[in-house]
Amino acid sequence: MFDLDRFIVDCRAALAADASHKAMREVVARAVADPGAVLGGLGEPQRGAVHTLYHSDDLTILNVIWPPFMTIMPHNHLMWAVIGVYTGREDNIFWRRAEGDTGKVEAAGAKALGVRDAEPLGRNIIHSVTNPIPRLSGAIHVYGGDFFAAERSEWDPETLSEGRYDVAKNMQLFERANAPHASA
Numbered sequence: 468m469f470d471l472d473r474f475i476v477d478c479r480a481a482l483a484a485d486a487s488h489k490a491m492r493e494v495v496a497r498a499v500a501d502p503g504a505v506l507g508g509l510g511e512p513q514r515g516a517v518h519t520l521y522h523s524d525d526l527t528i529l530n531v532i533w534p535p536f537m538t539i540m541p542h543n544h545l546m547w548a549v550i551g552v553y554t555g556r557e558d559n560i561f562w563r564r565a566e567g568d569t570g571k572v573e574a575a576g577a578k579a580l581g582v583r584d585a586e587p588l589g590r591n592i593i594h595s596v597t598n599p600i601p602r603l604s605g606a607i608h609v610y611g612g613d614f615f616a617a618e619r620s621e622w623d624p625e626t627l628s629e630g631r632y633d634v635a636k637n638m639q640l641f642e643r644a645n646a647p648h649a650s651a
């Protein structure tokens with residue numbers, strides 16, 4: 468059984484033991500190794516949303532439910548992260564800053580994450596994320612800092628030009644992406 472309080476205690480202990488994401492990856496990998504238990508503990512996803520499970524200055528834990536076919540634009544975090552998928556799929560495109568002083572990014576790689584994958588993302592990673600399937604995908608996202616307060620960047624998905632990451636707008640994107648698939 469996945470117990471959220473226990474998971475938070477384990478994450479805090481991992482952070483205390485190791486300031487990098489290595490110990491945290493083990494904690495997340497252990498959790499998503501039993502995806503049925505995570506679904507039982509967090510509940511079956513009902514609609515796209517970002518649920519905050521834990522939030523402090525040095526640690527943020529989110530339950531990210533991706534609406535079908537949703538894509539979020541390239542963005543950075545400026546803190547490490549560990550993504551653990553417990554239902555569906557998250558396809559990542561990784562980006563790097565283009566040469567010169569254009570502020571733009573160029574594609575640098577990709578990684579498809581499926582159920583039971585626990586993927587560490589370095590502090591300076593830039594990624595965009597797609598849920599490529601016609602149903603909700605769900606993942607636990609653990610960040611080594613305050614996800615909501617950090618000043619960071621997003622890149623326009625059409626022009627790939629850099630802008631200021633807008634947390635409120637991006638949370639709304641999850642809500643809006645539900646609309647085409649709403650049953651009510």
Ligand SMILES: [Fe+2]
Nearest residue numbers: 542543544594
């Ligand atoms: Fe991200």
